Amino acid sequence: MDNQHKYAVIIFRSTGLDNARHIAFSQQLGEKLEINPFFYGIEKDRLREPFLWDVGNIELDGSLVKKDSRRWHHSLGNALWHTDSSYHQQRSKYSILLSHGNPSKGGSWTHFADTRRAYADLPQEKKDELENLIVEHDLWHSRKLASPQVYGNPLPHELAAKPPAHHRLVQVAPDGRKTLYLAAHAKLILGRSLEDSQKLLWELIEHCTQPKYVFSMEWLSGGDMVWWDNRQSMHRANTYTESMTARDVRRTTIIDDGPLAYGVSLEDKLAAGWVPPEIEGVDDA
Ligand SMILES: [Fe+2]
Numbered sequence: 638m639d640n641q642h643k644y645a646v647i648i649f650r651s652t653g654l655d656n657a658r659h660i661a662f663s664q665q666l667g668e669k670l671e672i673n674p675f676f677y678g679i680e681k682d683r684l685r686e687p688f689l690w691d692v693g694n695i696e697l698d699g700s701l702v703k704k705d706s707r708r709w710h711h712s713l714g715n716a717l718w719h720t721d722s723s724y725h726q727q728r729s730k731y732s733i734l735l736s737h738g739n740p741s742k743g744g745s746w747t748h749f750a751d752t753r754r755a756y757a758d759l760p761q762e763k764k765d766e767l768e769n770l771i772v773e774h775d776l777w778h779s780r781k782l783a784s785p786q787v788y789g790n791p792l793p794h795e796l797a798a799k800p801p802a803h804h805r806l807v808q809v810a811p812d813g814r815k816t817l818y819l820a821a822h823a824k825l826i827l828g829r830s831l832e833d834s835q836k837l838l839w840e841l842i843e844h845c846t847q848p849k850y851v852f853s854m855e856w857l858s859g860g861d862m863v864w865w866d867n868r869q870s871m872h873r874a875n876t877y878t879e880s881m882t883a884r885d886v887r888r889t890t891i892i893d894d895g896p897l898a899y900g901v902s903l904e905d906k907l908a909a910g911w912v913p914p915e916i917e918g919v920d921d922a
Pocket of ligand 1: 715719720721872
């Protein structure tokens with residue numbers, strides 16, 4: 638575990654793990670695994686397993702994902718720098734991605750940015766500005782950024798499945814260093830306008846993802862697996878292309894059970910300028 642805390646990203650080559658052992662390995666690393674919120678039943682899921690997120694490019698019937706399908710557009714968000722599950726109020730700590738079968742021809746990569754080193758290099762003035770900020774994370778924000786034509790207006794059941802969450806921008810990583818907790822799901826800084834929030838958030842994302850802070854993993858063969866810590870890194874996939882061959886990658890996500898797992902309290906949110914959403918059907922007259 639010390640190495641995981643230190644490096645944040647650990648790669649295992651040609652593991653030979655199947656779904657059950659992928660899940661069993663993951664269950665040793667935390668109290669609970671996340672259930673994929675897009676799991677709509679065994680019959681509608683290629684992997685038939687609620688603890689696994691199907692993040693490959695293969696449809697339920699085995700065909701490759703078609704350009705401009707809803708799955709294609711959903712995947713575009715994964716090519717933006719992000720932290721998995723930051724849009725949950727109880728966030729997740731680790732993700733473990735396992736490849737089944739050969740990687741896509743022409744090179745298949747996942748990129749990671751070290752948000753601890755990036756934070757450490759910020760000028761003190763900037764650190765002071767960021768110290769107490771609270772960020773609203775919203776899955777639908779990142780989907781909209783990546784694919785405005787499809788996710789400009791998410792479907793009601795999608796919105797209901799995933800309301801936003803609130804976390805501090807500056808946090809202490811498991812190794813004790815300060816880190817930034819942000820990325821593409823980060824929509825709003827409480828107390829600031831959407832425009833000002835996005836300007837600062839993307840300025841920070843660009844700072845964190847300079848080549849000097851980025852490590853890129855190449856997927857070489859089936860069974861390759863990567864275990865990363867979402868609390869002290871950001872990551873992104875390559876975008877789907879029409880010439881891409883099959884990429885069958887499956888993810889488990891381990892829920893954070895540490896002291897910062899639940900983000901900020903309601904009192905802290907209200908003090909920072911959070912406005913509760915209006916609840917339809919409630920009439921205070
Ligand atoms: Fe991801």
